[in-house]
Amino acid sequence: MSFQAYLDKIEDKTGLTPRHFIALAQERGYDSADTKAGVILEWLKQDYDLGRGHGMALVHVIKNGAKISDKHVGSGGTHRDETDTLWLDGKANRP
Numbered sequence: 001m002s003f004q005a006y007l008d009k010i011e012d013k014t015g016l017t018p019r020h021f022i023a024l025a026q027e028r029g030y031d032s033a034d035t036k037a038g039v040i041l042e043w044l045k046q047d048y049d050l051g052r053g054h055g056m057a058l059v060h061v062i063k064n065g066a067k068i069s070d071k072h073v074g075s076g077g078t079h080r081d082e083t084d085t086l087w088l089d090g091k092a093n094r095p
Contacts (some may be wrong), residue, residue: 002081006057017090025062
C-alpha cells in the first residue's frame with residue numbers, strides 16, 4: 001500500500017483529511033519537535049480508532065509535512081507512490 005493510500009484510507013474511515021489532522025495536532029501542541037510519536041498514536045487510537053500503521057502515516061505528515069522519501073516513487077513495487085509529495089487536502093480535491 002502506498003503512503004498516499006494510507007492517508008486516503010484514514011480519510012475514508014474518519015471523514016477527516018490529513019490537513020484536518022495537522023490542524024487538530026497543532027491545537028493540541030503535538031506538532032512540536034519534542035512530541036513523541038507514542039503520544040500522537042495514543043490520541044489517534046483513542047479518538048479515531050486508528051491503528052499503528054495509519055497512525056504513523058499521520059505522525060509523519062504532522063511532523064514533516066507532505067514531503068516523503070523518493071525511495072518508492074515510480075518503483076512499481078507494492079509501496080510505490082506516484083510522487084514524493086503527498087496530497088493532504090482530501091481525495092475529492094485531488095487534481
